[in-house]
Amino acid sequence: AQSVTQLDSQVPVFEEAPVELRCNYSSSVSVYLFWYVQYPNQGLQLLLKYLSGSTLVKGINGFEAEFNKSQTSFHLRKPSVHISDTAEYFCAVSFTGNQFYFGTGTSLTVIP
Amino acid sequence: GAGVSQSPSNKVTEKGKDVELRCDPISGHTALYWYRQRLGQGLEFLIYFQGNSAPDKSGLPSDRFSAERTGESVSTLTIQRTQQEDSAVYLCASSLAGSFYEQYFGPGTRLTVT
Numbered sequence: 434a435q436s437v438t439q440l441d442s443q444v445p446v447f448e449e450a451p452v453e454l455r456c457n458y459s460s461s462v463s464v465y466l467f468w469y470v471q472y473p474n475q476g477l478q479l480l481l482k483y484l485s486g487s488t489l490v491k492g493i494n495g496f497e498a499e500f501n502k503s504q505t506s507f508h509l510r511k512p513s514v515h516i517s518d519t520a521e522y523f524c525a526v527s528f529t530g531n532q533f534y535f536g537t538g539t540s541l542t543v544i545p
Numbered sequence: 546g547a548g549v550s551q552s553p554s555n556k557v558t559e560k561g562k563d564v565e566l567r568c569d570p571i572s573g574h575t576a577l578y579w580y581r582q583r584l585g586q587g588l589e590f591l592i593y594f595q596g597n598s599a600p601d602k603s604g605l606p607s608d609r610f611s612a613e614r615t616g617e618s619v620s621t622l623t624i625q626r627t628q629q630e631d632s633a634v635y636l637c638a639s640s641l642a643g644s645f646y647e648q649y650f651g652p653g654t655r656l657t658v659t
Contacts (some may be wrong), residue, residue, distance in 0.1 A: 477638075
């Protein structure tokens with residue numbers, strides 16, 4: 434069975450500090466990987482995605498993620514966070530069957 | 546261009562009533578998804594439409610839930626005999642065909658069953 438795990442439900446971090454949001458998936462087939470962000474009172478929007486090629490993917494707002502096939506992970510990172518990064522972050526996986534699986538989300542709170 | 550729109554934005558209904566939620570996808574997007582997001586939880590896949598193919602209904606939690614889509618346009622999610630556990634935000638997303646394409650999400654419909 435395919436699934437997505439976001440181990441950290443809440444991550445508080447001070448402004449300008451680095452952050453890593455963890456995402457692991459289970460799958461025996463090729464996957465496509467996504468990170469979505471949901472700002473307060475807004476809809477989900479795509480941060481970045483991995484389809485193929487380079488395992489390091491850069492997205493909007495200075496975020497990046499690295500696909501690690503051996504560890505089945507797709508952790509999201511940012512070297513220096515801003516107050517405006519406070520939001521809910523969702524990792525998602527899709528397969529050739531067109532169904533997407535989302536993690537339970539990580540609430541990132543940036544502390545001034 | 547216009548994004549995905551959903552209506553109503555909020556719906557309060559009494560237990561046992563039927564509700565209809567509407568989704569207008571982005572023009573040209575052949576794929577349409579419905580998700581449920583309960584408070585404090587992740588997105589739960591409900592149903593997927595792709596063009597004129599038979600929909601993937603594998604995520605519908607019970608036979609009280611159904612959805613329709615006319616061609617590649619509007620979709621309606623219907624919940625019959627609503628229960629309190631149906632309270633959630635219902636999200637619609639559309640994308641170009643293929644699981645590697647980005648999904649564009651609507652703002653959601655917040656359903657409260659009293």
